[in-house]
Amino acid sequence: MTSTVTREPSAGRIKPVRRRATSGHLRQERRAGWLFVAPAVIVLVVFLFAPIIMAAWVSLLDWNGQSSPFSGEAEFVGLSNYQALLTDAGLLRSDFMLSVRNTVYFVLFNVTGVVVVSFALAMAVNSYVLRGRSFFRTIFYFPAITSSVAISVLFLFLFQGAGVVNVVLSWVGIDGPTWFRDPRGVLHIVLSWFGVDAAPAALADTTMGGLSLWEWLSGPSVAMCALITLSIWASSGTFMLFFLVGLQDIPVELEEATAIDGAGAWRRFRHLTVPLMRRSIVLVITLALISSWQVFDQVFILSQGAPAKTTLTPAYISYVRSFGDGQFGVGAAVAFVLFAIIIVLTLVQRWVGRERRT
Amino acid sequence: MMRQFARTPLALAAAVAAATVLAACGSGFDDDDGGDAEATGASDGGGPLTVMIGSSGEAETVAVQEAAARWAEESGTEVEVIPAQDLVQQLQQGFAGGNPPDVFYVSPDRFRMFAEAGSLYPYGDQIEDADDIYQPLRDAFTYEDELYCAPKDGGVHALVIDTDAWAAAGLTEADYPQDWDQLAAAAQALTTDGRVGLAFTGDYNPVGTFMLAGGGFFVNEDQTEVTADTPENLATLEYLKQNMDAGTFAFAPNIDAAWGGEAFGSGKSAMTVEGAWIVGALQNDFPDRNWVAVPMPAGPGGQASTAFTNCWGIAADSDNQAGAVDLVNFLVSPEEQQAFAEAFGPTPSRASLADWNAEAFPEKAAFAEGMEDSRTQVSVPGFESVLADFKTQLEGMAAGTVTPEQALQALQTNGEAALAQD
Missing domain, CATH: 3.40.190.10 (Periplasmic binding protein-like II)
Incomplete structure (x- = not known):
């Protein structure tokens, strides 16, 4: 509700500016306007646009970080960094394809998990029956204000071989895995229960980007599952706030009216709440999607890509190639391919989630 | 709004301002250097x-x-x-x-x-x-x-031995392993339920030390050629794998320890292969552990270690x-x-x-x-990723999904690619 109130006057203010301004007064006003936005524009250009263009330039160089990339000392190699990444068979491409596979699963489960959990949390703290709602709102938001380093270290202890998670599992007779050391994909594990241990020939022989389809279809590894759990837990508090704002925008009268019409809780949720929350859901999915593709800090602290590279992510490769191997051009190229992936997926997701008017 | 950005001269002004700020940032270091040189009066003063x-x-x-x-x-x-x-x-x-x-x-x-x-x-x-x-x-x-x-x-790497476990297994100072057979035998004697004989960090450093003792290594002396896929290295990996399969050797992560020192200090292994940094770690984290460090046992290629x-x-x-x-x-x-x-x-x-x-x-x-x-250690640029991949292959070897041959072949191919780029 608040957003509509603030939007109207600002919309009105734009109108006179749109008209071609000729009087000195208006020109002055416009100049003042520019003066006011100048700091923001300068900050954006200096700290956002300029670095992006510089990074694009670096991605075309064979630069080892030992000189200024603009001094001409680094060799210009055109698109060969991108070639090594996407087409030439080698360690770099196989690492990158593995990281894309890992991240696809990470994104899939993380985004789904975050949306479901944060929506449920928002519903819970929005409901009128819950006592001490503001207390729970604070509690649920807590992980979001905790440093991701602290959370990662905490999870490292939780998921140790003899950690809390496995102790709890042992109470119900489950012999938990050594989470961060288990490289098996969960899909492969499930398939092995049904006697499918090796890849069917069709899947093993067909490759995509140098990685067999059987490898693409491994599912997230056990270690990655622990990372996903961490990520969902840490980020759902923030997204809960987005949903909460949306939920509070739903007029109580509507809910009451549907209740009087005899709709049950599920039908109210399905046909009233969800449609009205479309915008919030699209927003949360977009934001979660972008941040999931860029996952880095948890990997950096917890696993460094281990076990068996099943937690390798493009952002981590970009870092290791740059600072580990001194191949900053390759690192920048990875970042740009990642950028492209995110843009494409976000556009697809916006298109799927667009409002259809009939 | 967007249209105005494009056409006003102010956009240009903003860009100029931004460029000025960037230039100022960029030249900051040079000014500094210049100042130093002036202050001292000579470039090597x-x-x-x-x-x-x-x-x-x-x-x-x-x-x-x-x-x-x-x-x-x-x-x-x-x-x-x-x-x-x-x-x-x-x-x-x-x-x-x-x-x-x-x-x-x-x-x-x-x-x-x-x-x-x-x-x-x-x-x-x-x-x-x-x-x-x-x-x-x-x-x-x-x-x-x-x-x-x-x-x-x-x-260099040394073999660190838990002296209490050593004595409990009926071994004496005279039994400190001199070669790989004795190492394997000692590891077997020290292996009990919940404790392996020898555990070390599952990366390329300790394995590299074993490779050196086995008469091989990742690269040649001048670091101009990759020498991973050799019979010597294969024999070394097979020696490690054999003992890992027997349950007497283990990579630290596989027995739920972050590195060899932790496996050793916490009593999950009776021996480990580490450098001098383990001394401080044991003193701080596991002060009760009694230990002794002896030189690495000699392999088929004599005595050698990573420096x-x-x-x-x-x-x-x-x-x-x-x-x-x-x-x-x-x-x-x-x-x-x-x-x-x-x-x-x-x-x-x-x-x-x-x-x-x-x-x-x-x-x-x-x-x-x-x-x-x-x-x-190998100093060829780009080898970090190559050795990280070898570490993954070693994990696979421990898990039984990768054979020693495959691990070495992958290392050879990737290493050659890195050297070619160099």
Whole structure:
């Protein structure tokens, strides 16, 4: 509700500016306007646009970080960094394809998990029956204000071989895995229960980007599952706030009216709440999607890509190639391919989630 | 709104302003350098020095700071010691920005990258009594027959043994393993329920030490050829795999420990392969563990180990190279190395200090023995990713999904690709 109130006057203010301004007064006003936005524009250009263009330039160089990339000392190699990444068979491409596979699963489960959990949390703290709602709102938001380093270290202890998670599992007779050391994909594990241990020939022989389809279809590894759990837990508090704002925008009268019409809780949720929350859901999915593709800090602290590279992510490769191997051009190229992936997926997701008017 | 951005001259003004700010940022370092040079009146005059170290902790930082202060008093040149949060990254930023620290730690695996790019000032011929420094350590920092920097410390892998477990298994000092068969036998004797005989970090360093003892290694002496896929290395990996399959050897992560020292300290293994850094870790985290370190048992290729070292690199861009060389010579002098060894435990890089070291720190003697037969870590740029991949192959070998042949073939292919790029 608040957003509509603030939007109207600002919309009105734009109108006179749109008209071609000729009087000195208006020109002055416009100049003042520019003066006011100048700091923001300068900050954006200096700290956002300029670095992006510089990074694009670096991605075309064979630069080892030992000189200024603009001094001409680094060799210009055109698109060969991108070639090594996407087409030439080698360690770099196989690492990158593995990281894309890992991240696809990470994104899939993380985004789904975050949306479901944060929506449920928002519903819970929005409901009128819950006592001490503001207390729970604070509690649920807590992980979001905790440093991701602290959370990662905490999870490292939780998921140790003899950690809390496995102790709890042992109470119900489950012999938990050594989470961060288990490289098996969960899909492969499930398939092995049904006697499918090796890849069917069709899947093993067909490759995509140098990685067999059987490898693409491994599912997230056990270690990655622990990372996903961490990520969902840490980020759902923030997204809960987005949903909460949306939920509070739903007029109580509507809910009451549907209740009087005899709709049950599920039908109210399905046909009233969800449609009205479309915008919030699209927003949360977009934001979660972008941040999931860029996952880095948890990997950096917890696993460094281990076990068996099943937690390798493009952002981590970009870092290791740059600072580990001194191949900053390759690192920048990875970042740009990642950028492209995110843009494409976000556009697809916006298109799927667009409002259809009939 | 968008249309206005495009057409007003103010957009241009903003861009100009932004460019000015960028230019100001960029030239900041140069102004600084210029100022220093002017103040001292000469490019190699006695300008102040900055020393950047990757410190293991407070003890190391204080020790280096105190040593630098002693030199500063002697020479009258100001020295600032900066303990880096992330040395690799901060150095890289310094080089890329044209404003590196004057003196800094360089590890062998980074060395060649710096040397190739001409970032380091080669001062090997100015090191006082350089021949006293162990040959393999000097080799680690030699590029195209030129010694670039002075190794500040050095050490090799040793076999660390839990003496209580050793005695409980009915073994005596005379039984300390001399070769691989005895090592395997001892590991078998020490393996009990919940404890493996020998566990070590599952990466390329301890495995590299075994490969050296087996008569092979990742690369040849000059680091110009990849020598991974050889019968010697295959025999080494098969020896490790055989014992891992028997349950007497293990990679630390597979028995729920982050590294060999943790597996050993927590009692999950009775022996481990580590360098001198384990001493401090055991003292701090597992003070009750009784242990002894003995030289690595000899393999089919004789006795050998990986050498670990760092050197004092001097930036080619340094304004006061003469002062920096003087400072480094002071820091690698026998007296200062003794002070460092006493303060935070590094093994001196000078052979003349071997006896002193063995006497002063008998528990660490094994980590300095056999330094002459050691080899340094691979320094080919791009090998970090190659060896990281080898580590993954080793994990697979432990899990039984990768054969030793496959692991070595992958290492050979990837290593050759990295060398070809170099």
